[in-house]
Amino acid sequence: MASIMFSEAFTAIFCFIILCVLLFKKPHDILLRNWPVLGMLPGLLVEFHRIYDFSVEILRSSNLTFTFKGPWYSGMDMLFTVDQANIHHIVSSNFSNYTKGPDFKEVFDVLGDGILTTDSELWKNLRKASKVMFSHQEFRRLLMSTTRRKIKEGFIPLFNHLAEEGAVVDLQDVFVRFTFDTTLVTVTGSTDPRSLCVEMPEADEFAKALNDVGEGIMYRHVKPRFLWKLQRWVGFGQEKKLSKADATLTRMCEQFISAKREEITQNSNHEAADLLTSHMKLDATKYNLLNPNDDKFLRDTMLSFILAGRDATASALTWFFWLLSENPQVVTKIRQEINTNLQRTNGQERPHYDDIIECLNKLDYLRSALYEAMRLYPPVPFERMTPVRPDLLPSGHKVDASMKVLIFLYALGRMEAVWGQDALEFKPERWVSKTGAFIEEPSYKFFAFFGGPRSCLGKHLAMNLMKTVVVEILQNFDIQAVKGQKIEPATGPILRMKHGLRVTLTKTCSS
């Protein structure tokens, strides 16, 4: 009975949308129209498959802020903004009024009470504990040494093999494998799934479950809440897959946790720097809401870091290498910079950590190119916040507590009003001043790592990791994107390429 009602309702909405498309030639006319009962939903549904480009058009034509009216009583009213003053207000000056909110936590329920989904005191405790861990030299060294080992034992043999065979590979898949292996070692201290190797094995149970979680969460964004909740209750379709993935992740995290406890019990001087050890050894007296003996706390912390570390970095690297393949002059300049600055570590089997960081810090043009790629293709394409109390934004727009506020990072990087007339061009030079110094933009303008008290904790680590990968690849290989392939973003919480990035490789003359 319920399914018949759904299909009737769906057919009615579908017919209505088709009618709108026929009546109004320009899609904007549809979205900007606030229909009785349905609000602006019909237009949004029509454009959902290209939501990022559509957000650019809408925000450009509405002076950077747009109020979306959802169907009556649906709680779907939203404010879209890319106005810098609004962003600063929301994430910094009036930060306490904007939370992730209960809806967000519900959609991302697989992450439990991890740092990415919680608010208020619990989030403060988690942030403080993570900050302590990120500040430890040993943790940073672990990430850097794992990255370098992965490049040597994973990337280079695989790329050599592909270059010799002249084979095509999906570079996005390669980067997801790379960041998955690296993140899991950094989190557990020992488990290396070795998904990045010449054989390119099928994703293991853990990686598959993570992929299913990403997909399931994306569907929850586009389905009405009552529908996915009903599906979850019945145990059907995407929700069934999601529940299975959740169970797999919990089981595997429990295995990591008990193995680590065993390791610590057997060796009382256990001094490992990984995330799990660091959180198991938390000084509980400093965090009234964290319990290092609670497996659920450890599970939620592990999963949040794996998701935060894996997907965003892989996305950034994929778009970056595609932009390089389209802009060979930028590759030449990056190579020149590498050759000028990296003599000190070149050829050393195990260069000192401080030397590596010192050299990476000199690569300002590479930093500009990476920032420029993330300006146009931010790995996290939108951020959603819930106001606690009604508020008046600097742009003059009112928000009330029943609305959601969406900051569209993808559109922000493409606004002529923010970045100038050449906003759509990939130009690393925009980050370089006349004296050659790097131009640091405020976070509410370059927002890829978020801003204010909730900004990305892994920013510097991610930048060092990406620079290391780029240096190693460009010193050894030329990458060519396969001609004629369709490059477009997939709709989802992470800006992945919908069809991957197919490339071929050749060894550089100097390698």
Ligand code: HEM
């Ligand atoms: C290019 C790579 C990366 C980008 C663009 C990026 C971007 C972001 C963004 C936009 C947020 C805010 C998310 C939100 O609150 O909804 C965030 C949060 C976070 N990121 Fe990253 N990230 C990257 C890599 C990493 C890595 C490698 C790590 C860890 C090793 C990491 C750790 C975190 C953590 C812990 C948070 C939560 C901060 C909080 O809520 O207090 N990120 N990141």
